[in-house]
Amino acid sequence: MTTAVRVEGLRKSFRRSRRDGGDVEVLRGVDLEVDGGALVAVLGPSGCGKTTLLRLVAGFERADAGRVEVGGAIVEAPGVHVAPERRRVGVVPQEQALFPHLSVAANVGYGLRAAGRADERRVAQMLELAGLTGLGGRMPHEISGGQQQRVALARALAPAPSVVLLDEPFGGLDAALRLSIRSQVREMLRASGATAVLVTHDQEEALSVADRVAVMRDGEVVQVGSPAEVYAAPADLGVATFVGEANLVPGTARDGVVDTVLGRIPVADPGGTSYAGVVTVVVRPEQVRVAPSARGTATVEDRLYFGHDAMLRVRLRDGTAVLARVARGGGAEPGARVRLSCDGPVVCFPVASDR
């Protein structure tokens, strides 16, 4: 498999306003590889530099240091800055930015005309891919938000770029729409065989849409992996708490098991770095088993009902609060006494290991 995008040691600082003085280092040496045909989500809290990374790959900003390769060609390196129009990098901005003076078809065909191949068949093909057949003559303000989103993606895909960059593509859409648009966008990307990088702060979105997730924090990529890897084997406590919900429980580890208030749990050890001693244990809510028991020492404090399942907040005798995801109807009423146990394996980190 070829590498569509390779980012190495990318750095970027912005000058603060003159009054404050000094620079803000937004990217502190970012490394990232995106395989051809992959859909990679760059996941991070707002301000972590993910949008800046995207703008550097697109060529809208110049890097201070590091390199960017797109489709095997170096587009950004010390002394090298390929103009955005020569990078073959498609962009779908957060606000979509459809050209308001052009029809839907003209928006989609814009990049084709730039390349000197005004191909109506390709436009029609892209409109079909976007499920917009027959709407080519409409103006951007005459179609719905979801349709505008698809037009923006079709426009970016039309010239068959090496990679498409999507900046918070589902940010402004309501939840019901978001789910359907998400799968439509995924299908459009799959059907066109495009490589895509999407930037998001929504971990659920990143885990559900992407093949690979790159977690960014404070201007660095701290972990790259499949959604399952990132979720099951977070690189550190920060990633563990940012990607998905997590109970952090103190424990004592030795010989591949850890003793906690939830009992003795096997330790997942994919990297072979087994800790001994006092650790913080990451217990996902769905790993917590709740058994109603009159002799239980824990009390259910609250229940959030989601339909397909429910989340319980359980208070242990020592005061620790634990979140537990329970199957529909499988939980207990608030106030009930319960006994907790844990399905292993779990990940643990030495106390004060990071962050």
Next chain:
Amino acid sequence: MARRGRAPLGLTVPAVLVAAAALLPVVYLGVRATDRGLGAALDVLLRARTGALLARSVGLAVAVTASAAVVGVLLAWLTTRCRLPGAAAWRVAAALPLAIPTYVAGFAYISRFPGLAGFTGAWLVLTLYSYPYVLLPVAAALRGLDPALEEVSRSLGHGPWRTFRSVTLRQLRPSLAAGSLLVALYVFSDFGAVSLMRFDAFTRVIYQSYQASFDRTPAAVLGCLLVVVTVAIVVAEGRSRGAARYARTGQGAARRATTVDLGRWRWPALAVTAGLSALTLGVPGLTIVTWLSRGLSQGGSLADTGRAALGSVTVATLGAVVTVAAAVPVALLAARHRSPLAGAVERASYAGHALPGLVIALSLVFFATRYADPLYQRLPLLVFAYFVLFLPLAVGAVHASAVQAPPVLDDVARSLGSGPWRVLRTVTAPLTAPGVAAGAALVFLTCIKELPATLLLRPTSLQTLSVLVWEETGAGEYAAAAPPAALLVLVAAVPTWLLTRRGGGL
């Protein structure tokens, strides 16, 4: 939607050159004012008469700006957002006063109502003929306003009036501020109305002092004082705009604005609109027609008028093309790259309009006779004067429309394979074209109306309508002044009509 990072040199260099050129007459005026030493200049400046003159001029500017803002916003709202009977015609009528020169209007009013002479007449005429500077940008902003904002306000429990004040008016603030600034500058620059109404504002006094003596110091010093006043206005305007940005923040493209059904209130609204047009168009129209019929019945000739018309169109077209072309880099820089340099360039471009055409012309006459004699009373010098005078109009219009093309559209276009030039041609230009066209029309109209600079700088062989009206009026030949005055109004009205009918950028 200004961008971080540095503006491209291809934009900065032309913009700085334009700003420098626009500042040339002002700077040279300063040089000339202190030609006979700082003492002589201070002597003029510290006279009690100068203080009284300043107070009179400022008072007039404040009064006119306030009334023009009220009239402009009211008419903009009535003609764009309300279902008035004959709305399209009223939209044209409301913008038309822009086409009528103040010396034509002033003549019409003073000849019919001699009692208006003084402050009242100057205030009335300047308000009636300058409010379109507020109306046009505010109407454009009203049309471009996202109706969702008003709907949100209504849904938050604010009534229509409160919504208008707290949402609509707030959104209109940039265009209202820009328009009001233009009105204030217009008042300070006006020569026709104040001289005919015999109100001793800056321009009239400067003109008299230039006529009265060979000493150029008083005229130059008072001209410099005017620059100080205008710079103060421009700085105040910049502060009032502050850090507020008015780009849409939501997703996708905006819907079109909705119109309001006034119900019973549409008849009073219609009366206001019609009454104003009677004052701005009816009174001068009637006066001109009266003199015209009197002149034609006595067998007057129209040959002079034809020659003058050709001259006017020639110089105004040159002036509009040169000025708008020069305005584009300045406006793009100011709209897209917020930086101290961009702000300085934009402010510099405003300085020219602050000076009355008379003072610009004087400065250029001084300059040409000393350094560039071959240019004296040649077309390039006149076109240069128009460029200096009317650059603010063009920059304002282009700036307002540049906001319609946010930088993110450039980014997308670039990523789709368009080089900077193609982006300009296919994205930036189409989106800003309405504003650029509006700017060109505005400059063209204003060049045609322009009197003092044309009077002083035109080639001796070239006659224009404005100069012909002025000369014949000065000679008391009202019947002979009527044909060029009528033509002046018509020639200037046609582009206004076209632009307003298309409803695009204006």
